[in-house]
Amino acid sequence: MRLSRYFLPVLKETPSEAQIASHRLMLRAGMIKQATAGIYSWLPLGFKVLRKLENIVHEEQVRAGHVPMLMPTLQSADLWRESGRYDDYGAEMLRITDRHGRDMLYGPTNEELITDIFRSHVGSYKDLPLTLYHIQWKFRDEVRPRFGVMRGREFFMKDGYNFDLTKEDALHAYNRHMVSYLRTYERMGLQAIPMRADSGPIGGDDTHEFLVLAETGESEVFYDSAITDLKLGERVVDYDSRAECEAIVKEWTTPYARTDETHDEAKFNAIPEDRRRSRRGIEVGQIFYFGTKYSEPMGATVQGPDGKSVPVHMGSHGIGVSRLVGAIIEASHDDKGIIWPEGVTPFHAGIVNLKQGDAEADAACEALYASLTALGLEPLYDDRDERAGGKFATMDLIGLPWRITVGPRGLKNGVVELTSRRTGESEELPPEAAVEKLAQIYAGHVLRPAL
Ligand code: ATP
Ligand code: MG
Numbered sequence: 001m002r003l004s005r006y007f008l009p010v011l012k013e014t015p016s017e018a019q020i021a022s023h024r025l026m027l028r029a030g031m032i033k034q035a036t037a038g039i040y041s042w043l044p045l046g047f048k049v050l051r052k053l054e055n056i057v058h059e060e061q062v063r064a065g066h067v068p069m070l071m072p073t074l075q076s077a078d079l080w081r082e083s084g085r086y087d088d089y090g091a092e093m094l095r096i097t098d099r100h101g102r103d104m105l106y107g108p109t110n111e112e113l114i115t116d117i118f119r120s121h122v123g124s125y126k127d128l129p130l131t132l133y134h135i136q137w138k139f140r141d142e143v144r145p146r147f148g149v150m151r152g153r154e155f156f157m158k159d160g161y162n163f164d165l166t167k168e169d170a171l172h173a174y175n176r177h178m179v180s181y182l183r184t185y186e187r188m189g190l191q192a193i194p195m196r197a198d199s200g201p202i203g204g205d206d207t208h209e210f211l212v213l214a215e216t217g218e219s220e221v222f223y224d225s226a227i228t229d230l231k232l233g234e235r236v237v238d239y240d241s242r243a244e245c246e247a248i249v250k251e252w253t254t255p256y257a258r259t260d261e262t263h264d265e266a267k268f269n270a271i272p273e274d275r276r277r278s279r280r281g282i283e284v285g286q287i288f289y290f291g292t293k294y295s296e297p298m299g300a301t302v303q304g305p306d307g308k309s310v311p312v313h314m315g316s317h318g319i320g321v322s323r324l325v326g327a328i329i330e331a332s333h334d335d336k337g338i339i340w341p342e343g344v345t346p347f348h349a350g351i352v353n354l355k356q357g358d359a360e361a362d363a364a365c366e367a368l369y370a371s372l373t374a375l376g377l378e379p380l381y382d383d384r385d386e387r388a389g390g391k392f393a394t395m396d397l398i399g400l401p402w403r404i405t406v407g408p409r410g411l412k413n414g415v416v417e418l419t420s421r422r423t424g425e426s427e428e429l430p431p432e433a434a435v436e437k438l439a440q441i442y443a444g445h446v447l448r449p450a451l
Pocket of ligand 1: 285318
């Protein structure tokens, strides 16, 4: 992408309404614009990051054996009356009446809708196990929408639902979700710690929230620092293997880690003192096993091997995709702007032309642009006729992990400059070597065609 043809409305001033870094930086970097309280337009740069996160979520869900689909945002109230949640959900639910006077709602979650789909089409245990998921906009009329996309009213969420014959099968689905979530967050350059949590209005016994540590997080969390040493890394996981998934879950759930809702002072104090941590965290996902809570009242049953009809065991599992954009920025920024992890960056590298209009500099930038693009990388080329200082400030603000600076002086010596946004370190090297280095850096990442 050439910046002269892009839409990147960066702000010079710090917006006064933003209280936390991620909100400020998303506004300043031209990623979002508030439409009304808790509802945002995703401008091109923000949209690109959102799509990257969505892709990672899809890839990891499909890898775990879960099946993607798409359900609507608007739902009929009737299904929610069947489950008993139409009244329970309260003021957070946006209720709408259509022209025929029918009660509708903008879905805050989809247990009812998916259970209805399931009961309409599945009747035998032979069709199980089944996990369906979608990534779709949700609406919750939050009392205090704030912190930009972190607590919006309209937000983008992955929600998945497992259907199993027995509790044991459903617990395997629970474990599979935990492992696939750990991998998802790692690919986004984040450490999200699973913590035993409270189930709230979704209901159920087994539930974990995934929290990213950040001072601005809304949850109070308590954990054993040993858990922050854990990493999935390059491990290849067989999601069909119960033992393998269970072992990973055990690894991550053995060290103490809980939110304030389930915190147990005695257990916490049993951890060696130098490993006790009490911090704040951002909830970026949650998994639940809730058994037959919805299948029973809604009649989602299957015929078991013995011919008897039994309600299926279910769970639901969510990832806050739009909130993650903010959470990643909270975890990765400095006073100049955002620092994107390579796995989610909207563009792989910025190209800064120090002397736009200089034939040699222009040609070198074009050649770099072409070589990077040919490798499947997406460069953002600042081809505007602007001062170098302004170009650097924009690149730092929008946080691309790598910048190639091209100027007549360097070119005389046959070199360009490659700079890391994270460390600020630069090295001079021939243009082809800079391209080669970026190819290596991004070798392990899935590249996507430009949006
Ligand atoms: P919270 O406790 O933050 O209100 P929740 O527990 O009600 O969230 P879930 O039903 O578990 O939310 O939804 C799954 C995920 O969706 C959450 O882990 C969170 O990352 C995200 N999410 C929930 N509410 C919002 C919101 N208002 N804005 C943005 N993301 C949200
Ligand atoms: Mg939750």
